[in-house]
Amino acid sequence: MKTKIKKDWFGREKSTEELHHDSKLWMSEIRFIKDEIRFLEHLLSANYIDCIAIGLHKKIEESVNQISTEKKVGTTLINLINEHEKILSELIKNESATSNTNFIENHKKLEIEVNAYINKYKDLKQQIFKIVENVMRKKEQKKLPNSKEIPKLLDR
Numbered sequence: 001m002k003t004k005i006k007k008d009w010f011g012r013e014k015s016t017e018e019l020h021h022d023s024k025l026w027m028s029e030i031r032f033i034k035d036e037i038r039f040l041e042h043l044l045s046a047n048y049i050d051c052i053a054i055g056l057h058k059k060i061e062e063s064v065n066q067i068s069t070e071k072k073v074g075t076t077l078i079n080l081i082n083e084h085e086k087i088l089s090e091l092i093k094n095e096s097a098t099s100n101t102n103f104i105e106n107h108k109k110l111e112i113e114v115n116a117y118i119n120k121y122k123d124l125k126q127q128i129f130k131i132v133e134n135v136m137r138k139k140e141q142k143k144l145p146n147s148k149e150i151p152k153l154l155d156r
Helices: 016-046 048-053 057-093 101-142 150-154
Strands: 004-007 012-015
Touching: 012 016, 016 048, 016 057, 016 101, 048 057, 048 101, 057 101
Parallel strands: none
Antiparallel strands: 004 012
């Protein structure tokens, strides 16, 4: 059954299957972000001492706080999407999905929230990568030359 629902923000109708597909994509993105957040936490913890040594304690602290916030927001969004899916399922059973403008508005709001969450996370990830890159550059500068490079340095 391909029930069409009008979505004013795109100026076209969207089927209930497409709305369900949106929810599945959102869940997939958020779960992937949760996995990446675990990686970012590990990356920061592995470089924590080096970050402190080069004076990035404040940036690390801010990043850790942002990660914590993003984890909570991701969990909240997953719960909201699950609830949204339950409502969609009920509307389909009652064959009232096409007439429920409240559901469509909630779908639109949820879509905006998920997109904002994804964009905010991408900014956070970029910020963390810049911190780690900075740490790696500083570590590279502090490394002693290897035995093959010493004669070249002495000839200067």
